[in-house]
Amino acid sequence: MEIEKSQPYGEGGAEAILNVQPNTSIFIAYHHLFGPHDDLMLLELDEMLLPDILNQRDKSYVDAVLCRQSKTYAVKFVGTSNSVFLIPPSNLSISLGASPNPSEKDHENSVVASVIKVVPGSMELVKVAPRLDKLKLLLSENPYGFDKCHK
Amino acid sequence: MQIQVKCSCGEEKCPEWAILELQGVVEAQPSFKDHLQNLQIGSLCRPTSQETYTFTVGYHELTGTKVPLKKPMLVLKKIKLDTEEEKDNISSSMVELDVIGVIRQRILFKTRPKALISKPQPTEKEKACAAVSSMSN
Numbered sequence: 001m002e003i004e005k006s007q008p009y010g011e012g013g014a015e016a017i018l019n020v021q022p023n024t025s026i027f028i029a030y031h032h033l034f035g036p037h038d039d040l041m042l043l044e045l046d047e048m049l050l051p052d053i054l055n056q057r058d059k060s061y062v063d064a065v066l067c068r069q070s071k072t073y074a075v076k077f078v079g080t081s082n083s084v085f086l087i088p089p090s091n092l093s094i095s096l097g098a099s100p101n102p103s104e105k106d107h108e109n110s111v112v113a114s115v116i117k118v119v120p121g122s123m124e125l126v127k128v129a130p131r132l133d134k135l136k137l138l139l140s141e142n143p144y145g146f147d148k149c150h151k
Numbered sequence: 152m153q154i155q156v157k158c159s160c161g162e163e164k165c166p167e168w169a170i171l172e173l174q175g176v177v178e179a180q181p182s183f184k185d186h187l188q189n190l191q192i193g194s195l196c197r198p199t200s201q202e203t204y205t206f207t208v209g210y211h212e213l214t215g216t217k218v219p220l221k222k223p224m225l226v227l228k229k230i231k232l233d234t235e236e237e238k239d240n241i242s243s244s245m246v247e248l249d250v251i252g253v254i255r256q257r258i259l260f261k262t263r264p265k266a267l268i269s270k271p272q273p274t275e276k277e278k279a280c281a282a283v284s285s286m287s288n
Binding site for chain 2: 013014015017018020021022023024025026027028029030031032033034035038039040041042043044045046047050051053054055066081082083084085086087088089091112113115119122
């Protein structure tokens with residue numbers, strides 16, 4: 001363990017993995033905050049939904065269904081038997097509220113990317129018809145009639 | 152119960168995360184099982200300018216490629232909110248999902264590992280090193 005810890009590491013993270021230059025290699029290690037991290041989850045969604053959610057154009061709610069302004073999606077969890085290593089960007093510590101990974105701060109020519117958790121699966125969205133029964137009930141209680149035109 | 156999905160980073164600044172996916176399980180030596188933090192798993196190499204990668208874990212070598220995801224994935228972090236808004240009988244332990252990253256591609260290793268048998272016998276020190284990052288399927 002000590003041998004590994006004392007190894008000099010360069011800065012890395014998801015950026016390093018996504019931008020490996022030809023004829024080079026980087027080290028993959030467990031993050032110093034590696035753990036189950038049950039509060040981190042993956043949600044797969046259509047490209048077209050991405051800008052809306054990221055820009056908060058309108059509120060999204062997850063509740064076994066994900067409700068958008070005009071569409072409703074059922075959320076289902078899809079597990080995987082593969083080992084899915086989730087690698088955050090090197091500045092992840094900021095979003096997790098922890099101190100920066102000291103092992104990634106050493107300036108040496110070996111770059112390391114750290115795995116924060118092994119993901120058991122992800123959530124997927126399936127477009128479903130919204131439950132309109134309640135709305136229908138409310139509307140049927142007070143149908144629109146001729147007399148209402150003159151009010 | 153409703154859970155709101157929030158994003159504090161915005162579309163351009165949402166950081167990209169990465170996924171390394173392989174079949175089976177990487178097992179650390181039993182003595183390291185409970186403290187994997189900072190442990191080295193292996194090395195990822197891009198031998199050519201193509202999007203082909205090798206992942207060497209101990210004496211096993213995996214070959215894989217970088218593939219864009221069919222649909223992007225959001226990395227969500229569950230945040231418990233201790234709200235004081237109980238006037239509408241909302242439960243006091245509200246949960247919010249914060250978007251902290253987006254994943255657009257992964258490096259997928261779907262072949263069986265190739266054993267690196269041609270490696271020279273390691274010295275004692277290197278053995279200790281290799282044991283740390285070794286795996287067995």
